[in-house]
Every structure is written in structure tokens, then in C-alpha cells.
Amino acid sequence: xxxxxxxxxxxxxxxxxxxxxxxxxxxxxxxxxxxxxxxxxxxxxxxxxxxxxxxxxxxxxxxxxxxxxxxxxxxxxxxxxxxxxxxxxxxxxxxxxxxxxxxxxxxxxxxxxxxxxxxxxxxxxxxxxxxxxxxxxxxxxxxxxxxxxxxxxxxxxxxxxxxxxxxxxxxxxxxxxxxxxxxxxxxxxxxxxxxxxxxxxxxxxxxxxxxxxxxxxxxxxxxxxxxxxxxxxxxxxxxxxxxxxxxxxxxxxxxxxxxxxxxxxxxxxxxxxxx
Numbered sequence: 344x345x346x347x348x349x350x351x352x353x354x355x356x357x358x359x360x361x362x363x364x365x366x367x368x369x370x371x372x373x374x375x376x377x378x379x380x381x382x383x384x385x386x387x388x389x390x391x392x393x394x395x396x397x398x399x400x401x402x403x404x405x406x407x408x409x410x411x412x413x414x415x416x417x418x419x420x421x422x423x424x425x426x427x428x429x430x431x432x433x434x435x436x437x438x439x440x441x442x443x444x445x446x447x448x449x450x451x452x453x454x455x456x457x458x459x460x461x462x463x464x465x466x467x468x469x470x471x472x473x474x475x476x477x478x479x480x481x482x483x484x485x486x487x488x489x490x491x492x493x494x495x496x497x498x499x500x501x502x503x504x505x506x507x508x509x510x511x512x513x514x515x516x517x518x519x520x521x522x523x524x525x526x527x528x529x530x531x532x533x534x535x536x537x538x539x540x541x542x543x544x545x546x547x548x549x550x551x552x553x554x555x556x557x558x559x560x561x562x563x564x565x566x567x568x569x570x571x572x573x574x575x576x577x578x579x580x581x582x583x584x585x586x587x588x589x590x591x592x593x594x595x596x597x598x599x600x601x602x603x604x605x606x607x608x609x610x611x612x613x614x615x616x617x618x
Contacts, residue, residue, distance in 0.1 A: 379406040380589045382578075383418035383430040386411050387552045388606070388614050389576070392455070393431060395605050396596045403596075405589050413531075416441075422581055423447045429590055431455070431597075434574040436486040436509055448582040453594035454575035456606055457615045458547025460487075460494050461560030465537045470498055470561050473541055476522050480536045480543035483527035488512060490570055491544035495523075498562045509573055547613050557613040566615060575617055 384390040390411045397407040410427065412418050419441050421427035433441075435451060442449055462470065473479075479500075481491040489511040495501050502518035503511050513525050528536050533545045534553030542561065550557070557563060564570045578594050580587070596602060603616035 378404055378589060379408065380428045380587075380593065381408045381410060381426075382593070383410045383412045383421050383427045383432070385415075385418075385432040385548060386413065387548050388456075388458075388610060389431045389548070391609070392597065392602065392606060396593065396602055399596045399599070399601065400593065403592055405592055407593065419445070419447065419449060419579070422449055422579060425581075428584065428587070429578055429580040429593070431576070431578050433579065434486070434576055436573060437484075438577070438579060440486060449579050450582045450585050451577040451579055452585055452590060453578045453598060454617050455578060455594075455597045456617055457566070457571050457575050458613065459557065459564040459566070459615065460490055460544055460546060460570065461550055461555070461557055461564075462494065462498070462542050462544050462562040463534075463537060463550065463555055463560055464542040467541060467561065470500060470542070473500065473521050473523070476524060477541035478524050478526050478539070480526045480528050480533055480540045482530040482533065482544070482546065484530070485510065485512070486574075487530055487546060488527065490564075490574060492516070493570060494544055494562060494564050497565065497568070509569070551610065551613050557611065571615075 382393060384393055390409050393407065393409045397409065400407050412432070415432065418427065418430035418432050422430050423445070438449060438451065441447065467473065479495070482488050486509065489509050492501065492503060492511045492513070496503050500521070501516050501523065504515045504517055507515035526536070526540055530546050530549055533543045533549060534555065537543055545555070578590070578597065580590055584590060603618070606614050606616045
């Protein structure tokens, strides 16, 4: 009888220990991947889009902290150093240049939208009105300046070398019939430069921040052109975090029909969701 009681007690002990171990394992599994993610983003439109996605992510048990950053360096250094889990502000050519220059290993985990470049003016109604020797403002960084030049070529203002592509600079111009003078300016200051130049070729996000509307542009990048395929805005993280479940869910939500509809309705063509 005593043996039976002893055996029963041992079985109970084993069951309790096993259950405890199972609970610990489940707890460890639950906390292995954090449900809180911190993402750096430019103010417009990226942080606005993220804040819309934030509501949906909360329903999935993921807390998204959006960190608004005005420069184009801190979001990447933050991810590289670990103070940010991801960022959302750039396109692949810019990321490639940053990785090359800074020896970082940041990767895209999803393309979300495209911001068409536009040619804007406070003086002209058409690019046909450009006078000989007119000043044209363009972004002063390599990837965006090339994009501006490609748009001007699209509109017949200049002609570039056939192999210039997405690394084009003014040195690649082979035809400039109106003797355009190019003024290289920080992208964030292009809207402010409009009174001092004939036209400015402006990034979509800075045009929005400056109160410009894509419908007012003298010319806009073609949605099916090289730029649309090349300059999609992406969510970026460190290579070692590319399989993080919370970040994957973030991309899934940003690519969802609900967020695509939000982008279309809010930005009226200045930001184009990618399906």
C-alpha cells in the first residue's frame, strides 16, 4: 500500500515538474520576439502612413512606435546601431549608396509606395516657356539628381548619354538646346528655391511638405517608367533582423488594401501605392 502511495506521489511530482517546464518554455517562446517595434521615418508621407498602420498593428498585438526624423542619415545609422528596429523613408539606390559608403548591412524587407518627381514653377505655365540660359534647380545628391535629369529628358528639355541611367549627372548631358544652368540644392530646400529659379525638380515628399500639389506640376514622372520601378520607397532593417515576425507583419499591413486606399485618398497622386 505504501508503495502505491509512493508511486502516486512520484507521478504527481513528475506531472507538476513537466507542466512547470512546459509553462516556462511557452513563456520563453512568447517573449522571444518583442511585440514592440520602433521605426524611424520622415514626417511626410512616411510617418503619416505608419501612424495609420499603427492602428491595425495594435489589433495584431504589435505596438508600433514611430520616430519622426527630418534628415536622411539618422534613420539608417539608428538601424545600424540598434536604436531603431527599422526605417521607412528611402529607395533602394539611396540604400545601396549608404551601405557602400558606411560599410553597413541594411536590407529592404518590402516596397510600399512610389513618390513621383515633379517639375514645379512659380513663374511658368509650361516647360515650353523656358528661356535660353534659364536656371533649373535639382537635388544635390547623386540618386535624386539623376532622377531629376531623367525627368527633364522625358520632357525633351535635355538629352543624356544613352548609358547614363540612374547615375546620370549634368556631365552626362549631350544635348542642352536651351543652355539650361543647373543649380544643385538640398532636396529639402527645393520648394523654397522656387522664387529664384525658372523651375525646380522636386521630390514628391518635399513637394507635399511645401504645400505643392502634383496636379500643379508642369511635368511628372511616368508611373510605368524606369523611376517608378527603381525608386519605390522601402522598409529597411538590419540584415540580421530581416526575418523578425513583427517587422514582417508591419510590411504586410503597409502593403494591405486598407493602407493602399488610405494613400490614394490622402495624397491624390503625389504618393502612389505599389500593388
